[in-house]
Amino acid sequence: MQEHGAIFALKVLHPDHDDDAVEVQRFKQEGLLAAQIRHPNLIPAYDAGWLGGRHFIAMELVEGKTLADVLKDGPISWERSASIVCDVLAGLTALHERAVAHRDISPNNCILESIGGCERARLSDLGYARVVEGMSEAEGLKLGVPPESVPTMIFGTPYFITPERLRGSPGDFRADIYSVGALWYTMLTGEALPDPRDSDPVAVAQRLDLPPTLRAVLLGAVEIRMRRHHSAASMADVIRKVLEDIRAPSNDAIHKMLSDLHGQRRRARRIKMFAPLLAIPVWLAVQPEPTSPACPDPKALVASPVVAACPEPPVATPVDPEPAIRPEPTPSTATPTTPPPEWKSDAQVLVEMHADEPHVASRREVAASARVFNLRRALAKCKPPGPMSIEIAIVPGEKAQIDGEPAEGELGRCVEGVLASHPPKRAETIKL
Structure with a gap:
């Protein structure tokens, strides 16, 4: 605008669409929406109309x-x-x-x-x-x-x-x-x-x-x-x-660190009558506040939710003070480590279940039980890894549904493959 010295960006409808009533109406609607819905993370429009034989929208000029x-x-x-x-x-x-x-x-x-x-x-x-x-x-x-x-x-x-x-x-x-x-x-x-x-x-x-x-x-x-x-x-x-x-360690994580330190000190005292006191690192109590701002509140319509690209705060490395001689933990006091879960066959599970019983299942009985098809376990192999759960609705003779939608994509093909090899005999819903 020459009168005010302001600089705007002009969006102009392509001449090929001037005779297309739908495209013209969509262009006008864009100008009306941009003028009425204002937010720092949207681009506002200030004017719209017809000038010099062209449809135009005058918008804020964003340099980026x-x-x-x-x-x-x-x-x-x-x-x-x-x-x-x-x-x-x-x-x-x-x-x-x-x-x-x-x-x-x-x-x-x-x-x-x-x-x-x-x-x-x-x-x-x-x-x-x-x-x-x-x-x-x-x-x-x-x-x-x-x-x-x-x-x-x-x-x-x-x-x-x-x-x-x-x-x-x-x-x-x-x-x-x-x-x-x-x-x-x-x-x-x-x-x-x-x-x-x-x-x-x-x-x-x-x-x-x-x-x-x-x-x-x-x-x-x-x-x-x-x-x-x-x-x-x-x-x-x-x-x-x-x-x-x-960006900030949780209280549970801090308590776990403290507990581990105290556990090391107790184990050392069992082996040696005298063990140096372990000083709890000061950095646990005085963690610096993260300098990177959090995600802006999407409802802050007045203040501009600018997110600063700040460097990550320095992370202090805890020092594990060692005693003069680090003793090997005895089997009775060592902290057990939990191995990652591994898949076991039906036969292995049955053997472990009956290991302490007077009668141990014979090899033929275990093999026969292992051949029993488990539909839930087979479908669980189709589920992608992650925290999300799914619900599979099965009806004999019909296409399976996943979370109320037709089975599609890699997940759908896997589910349909399992059901094709073992056709279901009754309708059921399986949650994984």
């Missing part, structure tokens, strides 16, 4: 790079990716609170800007956004005539579209949650999440090198709809809590 441009240099660290995900979820929360689903979350629609040395992500492009019908939160929005739906067309960016939308469902807020999970996977690997029709997204994301608790949050975003995070705000809350636990 798209996430797609940043990822051309390769994957980014999980710490940085978690901050970006928090920003995207904050912007999504503002949209969802007004009953608007974004429907096109991708690296091209995420802009990273630097403010005072800190990075902030902003969600852009509301061209494919849709107001969820029947939501009272949308009553205050002025959108004019809604664009007509095209039944055979799926709006969005390939590899970031949720499985239920690929099957024809219009999608809702949880469809955006899936797209955030796919976006997070792309940041960590530099590659798009495989098509959910060809592979199980949970099984693919399970292989990511992430802190286990943070990986569980990501898996909750790419799960099937029934088990997905139910809102952007709840997912952001979980990330914030997980980051706090990662």
